[in-house]
Amino acid sequence: MPAERLMPSQEAADLISLTRSIAEKELREKAAGAERSHRFEREVFRTLGRAGLLGLPYPEEYDGGGQPYEVYLQVVEEIASAWAAVGVGTSVHVLSCFGLFGYGTPEQKARWLPDMVGGELLGAYCLSESHAGSDPAAMRTRAVRDGDEYVITGAKAWTTHGGEADFYTVMARTSDDGGRGISCFLVPADAPGLKADHPEDKMGLNSSTTATMLFDGVRVSVERRLGEEGQGLPIALAGLDSGRLGIAAAATGVAQAALDVALSYAKERVAFGRPIVEHQGLAFVLADMAAAVETARAAYLHAARLRDAGKPFSRQASIAKLVATDNAMKVTTDAVQVLGGAGYTTDFPVERFMREVKVMQIFEGTNQIQRLVISRDLAR
Template sequence: MPAERLMPTEESTDLIELTRSIVAKDLRPVIAGLDARAEFPRDVFRTLGRAGLLSLPYPEEVGGGGQPYEVYLQALEEIASASASVGVGVSVHALSCFGLFTAGTQEQQQAWLPEMLSGEQLGAYCLSEAHAGSDPAAMRTRAVREGDEYVINGAKAWTTHGGQADFYKVMARTSDDGGRGISCFLVPADTPGLSADNPEQKMGLMSSTTATMLFDDVRVPAERRLGAEGQGLPIALAGLDAGRLGIAAVATGLAQEALDVAIAYAKERETFGRAIIDHQGLAFVLADMAAAVESARATYLAAARLKDAGRPYSRQASIAKMVCTDNAMKVTTDAVQVLGGAGYTKDFPVERFMREAKVMQIFEGTNQIQRLVISRNLAR
């Protein structure tokens, strides 16, 4: 059943209905096959982009949808309810555009942002390295200035859309001054020397390609640096709070879908002469699942409204990411339990939901890192 939403405007209500229509027509019929074939859904992203769903939180004057985060995240949740892979991709694309929007010059924004937000180009975000996941200041990928260019060498791990994206937002070291020695670059995918390693063989999100990006004397014009030298890590970290809200919404959409499948099954499956939803032991499991989904949604929306009001929201973003992804793991696991043996087979999608939920506790900062962020904020 569709999530109950109290939208702030009539326009945003219409936007949710548009999103649901596109999801029903262009995503739900194909996602199971895409996942089974581990096929990247590039055409789906083009469809979402042409409908304006890849640019919702950006201002209209730069080609965006001009929507508050409260609205964008609920549209993202609707997309993720049909496909967590695509939902994650939409969130990553928004994060990949964030550095240009916040740190780019007016000339850079006018030159590149409209096409990036149109959906004709898809972005990726290169921050993590194999030895520097939760500690980005330890990165080793290096960009050396040579005249009007930078030459980048190194490798960036766990890149969503790696090898599929049209541009990469790349953090690379320009000096040895720790976290203050990192700069941000916008690198086109067809730049010589840039390539993708073999995609990771993951347990979930099969139609979301994840790969290590390899930089072998990649020459980038200096005009493609965002911000000043040494501002890369602040640019990256500024986007992470928004990115964490994106993953919180994706996790909630995934949990909502798992709940819906479990309820439908429990209404149809009979034991001892009645539907299993009428047995109190199982009904209470479903009630707890529903409470987890609705509390997750309320948590990410509370953080989004702080962001929209221009107020600090870093702690609330970490809380939302932690709560929503932990709840999604619990709800999807319970969905498998509700379906019993059938839930453990690929005849039903709940086993896929459970596999997809696990990674959400890991990326955009593990939930242990979220607890660290929250506790440090409380100690100030």
């Protein structure tokens, strides 16, 4: 049951049709096997890039798609409904381009951004550290100025695409002035001294490599600093507002996929002489699942439309991320219940969906942090 969408233009509607076609032909059938084998499928991202889907919210002058966030996020949802790890990866890539687009000089953007948003290169985002997840101001990775270069030393944990990406947007400390002492750097993957630690063994999203990135005296030129010294934390926090919407859309996509599987099963499975969808107890579960999916979609689209209009949207982004990921956890758990014992087996994808959305309540700021952001905004 494809999501019903009211797109703002014919071009946007065509993008959704293109995305659904790619999802069916290139993503859905590969997802389960890649998850089982913990295999990162780099070529899938090249396919998305060549279709113009990895740079949708960035301007056409930089080889982006020139689409509003309202459209881009619905593309992410469609991708994630077929393959959660790729949907998340698309969101992470777009986030990795944010610092350069938002804070780079015209010369920096002209030099690097077209290759980044054009689709051939894949990005990663290095903010968290093992001791500084929800408190990025406590980071210890340091960048020391040495003439026309910075020397970066430290470790960045939980890096999506760690060891697979072509470039890394890195936050590192340039002074001891707390949150005002952090700067942002664009680091190429082939920089000497940069390597990935062993990938994490995870509950889900196993086809998405997550690793700690180790910086052992990595030298980057001053021209690869984005923004001013000390501007890194504002860059990171601004990017996370948009990144949270990407995760909200991805979670909604997985929830939609879980609903589709559960509904199809409930129409075919017969108990007590009729399809189980006709039993009120189960029908009401499905109704609640549908309401949760559509509520999540409405939440992220509202935040996206505020962003597209140039209005503040930080609180709404946190609300969308909170609602969409909590709803997705409930919907996928209910999908397992609808399928009964079959839902607990790997014969159906709903057990995988449940494992995949759990981390969406955690990354891009835990849902407890989202409540903190929302409550502080309300108190202003």
